[in-house]
Amino acid sequence: MSPFPLYEVLYTSELDPSVKVSTIADIVRRARLWNAAHEVTGLLVFDGGRFCHHLEGPAEVVHALALRISADARHTGFRRLHAATRIGPRRLEGHPLSYGLAYDEAEIDAVTALSGVAATERLMQALPRLELEP
Numbered sequence: 001m002s003p004f005p006l007y008e009v010l011y012t013s014e015l016d017p018s019v020k021v022s023t024i025a026d027i028v029r030r031a032r033l034w035n036a037a038h039e040v041t042g043l044l045v046f047d048g049g050r051f052c053h054h055l056e057g058p059a060e061v062v063h064a065l066a067l068r069i070s071a072d073a074r075h076t077g078f079r080r081l082h083a084a085t086r087i088g089p090r091r092l093e094g095h096p097l098s099y100g101l102a103y104d105e106a107e108i109d110a111v112t113a114l115s116g117v118a119a120t121e122r123l124m125q126a127l128p129r130l131e132l133e134p
Contacts, residue, residue, distance in 0.1 A: 006090060007059035009066045010082040010120045012112050013051050013075040021048075023074060028099045028133075035096035040065065043092055043123065045130060047102040051075060052111050054123055056090055081112065081119040091124055100130030 015021065024046060035042060040057035053069070055062050070078040092098060102108055107130070111123045 005059070005085050005087055006056045007062045007085050008054065008056040008082065008091070008120065009062055009080065010052070010054045010111075010123065011066070011070070011078055011080045012053075012108065013078045015046075015049055015051065016074055016076050019074045024099075027074070028097060032097045038065075041090050041092040041095050041097075043095070043098045043100065043127075045100045045102050045108065045123070045126070047105050047108050050105075050108050052102075052108045052123060054091070054120060056092065059085060079112070081115050082117060084117065086117075091120070099133045100127070101133075102126070102130055104129075 015024075028044065031042075031044070034040075035055075035057075038057065038061050040055055040061060042053065042055040045052040055065060066080070066083070070080075107126045111119050111126070114122055
């Protein structure tokens with residue numbers, strides 16, 4: 001199968017102080033179902049206070065999803081680091097939403113110090129150091 005165009009978005013944000021950390025489990029559970037039904041794959045990393053989230057899939061779907069996420073009151077400081085169309089295989093094939101805990105704040109710091117595809121590639125390099133949930 002030849003590569004097809006994918007739209008990808010990478011952003012960071014902070015958990016709103018009024019939101020309980022336990023809410024994240026429900027967000028992940030719902031997102032996995034929604035993403036699977038809409039051909040979206042991604043990775044959500046949380047370090048206890050900040051999120052770093054990569055999404056990829058059909059352009060219209062991912063763009064609309066990113067807009068919806070940016071307006072979600074459960075987080076603040078939405079900052080898009082990368083958004084582009086690319087040709088190639090998915091970075092996270094078969095993962096409607098991988099969820100990873102970063103125990104070292106430096107993991108997200110390293111991503112947020114970059115922008116564009118370099119930020120996305122740095123996040124993917126962190127995968128072996130994250131505690132990923134199935």
